[in-house]
Amino acid sequence: MRAFLSTWRRRLGGGLRTAWAEVMPPLCPLCRCRPRPAAAAVCDDCAAALAGLPERRCPRCGGARDGILAACADCLHGSDRPWEHAVSAYAFRGLTREAVHRLKYRGDTALAPLFARSMAAAWERHGRGAVDVVVPVPLHWLRQVRRGYNQADLLARLVARQLGLPCESWLRRCRRSAQQAHLGREARQTNIQGVFACGCGPRAKGRRVLLVDDVLTTGATLGEAARVLLTAEAAAVSVLTAARG
Numbered sequence: 171m172r173a174f175l176s177t178w179r180r181r182l183g184g185g186l187r188t189a190w191a192e193v194m195p196p197l198c199p200l201c202r203c204r205p206r207p208a209a210a211a212v213c214d215d216c217a218a219a220l221a222g223l224p225e226r227r228c229p230r231c232g233g234a235r236d237g238i239l240a241a242c243a244d245c246l247h248g249s250d251r252p253w254e255h256a257v258s259a260y261a262f263r264g265l266t267r268e269a270v271h272r273l274k275y276r277g278d279t280a281l282a283p284l285f286a287r288s289m290a291a292a293w294e295r296h297g298r299g300a301v302d303v304v305v306p307v308p309l310h311w312l313r314q315v316r317r318g319y320n321q322a323d324l325l326a327r328l329v330a331r332q333l334g335l336p337c338e339s340w341l342r343r344c345r346r347s348a349q350q351a352h353l354g355r356e357a358r359q360t361n362i363q364g365v366f367a368c369g370c371g372p373r374a375k376g377r378r379v380l381l382v383d384d385v386l387t388t389g390a391t392l393g394e395a396a397r398v399l400l401t402a403e404a405a406a407v408s409v410l411t412a413a414r415g
């Protein structure tokens with residue numbers, strides 16, 4: 171009897187949701203003023219305005235790659251990036267930049283599923299090699315309390331669900347640091363050194379980690395986080411971000 175009632179409750183709920191979606195089509199989470207097709211994450215105008223990345227990408231950093239070279243000039247000249255591969259969903263400019271700022275600084279967490287869906291799709295298309303576990307770049311606990319959430323953690327959990335992988339908060343910030351966005355390339359490197367610790371004991375050993383953050387700019391933050399995971403004997407670290415600067 172209970173199973174019969176729960177089946178009918180589910181059917182009724184699904185039917186009401188469908189009927190409601192026909193009366194009130196869902197709004198686009200970016201412009202909030204146009205209904206979007208039920209199957210799409212955003213309306214057509216916003217989908218066209220989100221800054222895409224080129225199809226031909228450097229497998230090491232996820233940036234543009236010219237000619238027949240296997241990687242971009244930066245990576246070929248030995249930039250200090252300890253991860254295997256980096257993939258991003260969008261270029262960090264225009265509407266994408268605005269949307270990342272809304273997610274990160276203005277509490278617009280409704281944008282996380284949109285980014286996570288694009289990130290999972292980008293990883294499935296451009297990612298190389300298998301991964302075992304998704305790990306977010308952490309915020310310092312004080313910053314997380316003030317903000318109320320960690321955007322990288324939201325993205326990592328949703329991406330993990332899409333990719334059918336576990337999500338583990340193995341990293342923590344052991345000291346506060348100035349915000350990277352306000353610093354130049356060299357200052358970012360100094361600012362982030364020694365900021366992370368791995369609180370996972372022996373669990374990272376031999377695991378292939380997909381490290382998730384909102385934006386890859388110089389790679390200083392992701393590089394430092396990857397180094398800590400490799401010191402904890404992770405077998406490999408790759409990087410997935412919503413946007414690439």
Ligand SMILES: [Zn+2]
Pocket residue numbers: 198199200201202203204212213214215216217
């Ligand atoms: Zn829109």
Ligand SMILES: [Zn+2]
Pocket residue numbers: 228229230231232233241242243244245246
């Ligand atoms: Zn590169």
